[in-house]
Each structure stands twice: as structure tokens, then as C-alpha cells.
Amino acid sequence: SQTIHQWPATLVQPVGSPLSLECTVEGTSNPNLYWYRQAAGRGLQLLFYSVGIGQISSEVPQNLSASRPQDRQFILSSKKLLLSDSGFYLCAWRTAHTQYFGPGTRLTVL
């Protein structure tokens, strides 16, 4: 069966520091992958999606970036975190009919 992993589970970072969040998927090949952010008490905001290695589409202009170095690996990065980057970051992959989400990374920027 397919499994999606995210790490770290929680992260506390100072403003201006870099960020790297990792997402990996098992049990499938060539998945469509997504990065979402959920601010406290808010809905999901799509940040990036990828249909294949090296193919990244950005939905919202921001100081975040994404990369897909391998088929089942999706990385979310930032060179300098802002306070507004705090939130719950979710990776998801798409099947023919729906999306499945990872456990998430809770990021607090201080």
C-alpha cells in the first residue's frame, strides 16, 4: 500500500533562518505531489505541485521554493523564514480519484 512520510514532525526556527522540509512517498511511482500550508484556524492553501522530477508549479508567490530531486521525494525550502511562514505544512499525493495527505510538519517561526 502507499504511504506518505513527512519530517520533521515539528520545527521551531528563528526568523531569517533557512528551512528544509521533506516528503517521501512509498508504494507508487510518478505520483503527482503537492505542498499545502494550513495556518491556525484556516483552510488549506496550495503552495506547490509537481507532476514529475524537476517539474514544479508555484501557486502563490512567496519566499518558499520547492524541488523534486527524485520521483518520490518532494522538498519545501526557504532561504530566510518570515514570521508569517508559521503553520502546518502538508504534503499530499494524488491518485486517480483523490488526494492523500501526509502527517504534516508544524512549523513555528519565532
Added chain:
Amino acid sequence: DAKTTQPTSMDCAEGRAANLPCNHSTISGNEYVYWYRQIHSQGPQYIIHGLKNNETNEMASLIITEDRKSSTLILPHATLRDTAVYYCIVRVSLSSGSARQLTFGSGTQLTVLP
């Protein structure tokens, strides 16, 4: 994507059926009804989806009215672990090739009481 309307919150006694309604009066013919839930501090979990016919899986049943303007998610025997925010989403099938996001509204906070 069609707009959905759900009650803000609902309570259900443990062991009883939980019936969560969703109105989607502007649904288009090619749009599906999806249900997800999000337990506190976890990622959203897919529950079930359907187009016209009623659907059942190991988690829940989905009842869609004949005019498709509303639906009900049924958890047949609610447990404390079913306490979560439940989201009803209406959109075209993800198999359509679009990489568009899932748009979650405010959902229904279901609290299962012991």
C-alpha cells in the same frame, strides 16, 4: 468548484450513527462529492467520494440525493476517535488531469461524546 454548506458543529453519542449533512445546490453534472476529515494536529484523511450513486466503504456511507443538491455522510457506529472536523468538497474528478488543489471550507466539527 461548487460551494458547499455544512453545519458548524454537531455532537453524537458514542456507538450511535453520525449523520453529517452537506448542501451543494450549485453542483454541476461532472462534479463529485468528496468527504475528508481532519483530526486535531493531523493531516486531512480521505473518507469517501461519489458522483450520483450512494457509496459505502469500510469507513462510512455516502448518501447523495437524487437531484444531487445535497448529501449525507454516515458514520454507522461513531467512536471517540471519530471526533474531527469533517469537510464536504465538491469538484470535478481529480482524474480529469487537472492538478488543481482541493479547497477545504470550514467543515463540521463532530464531537463524539462518551
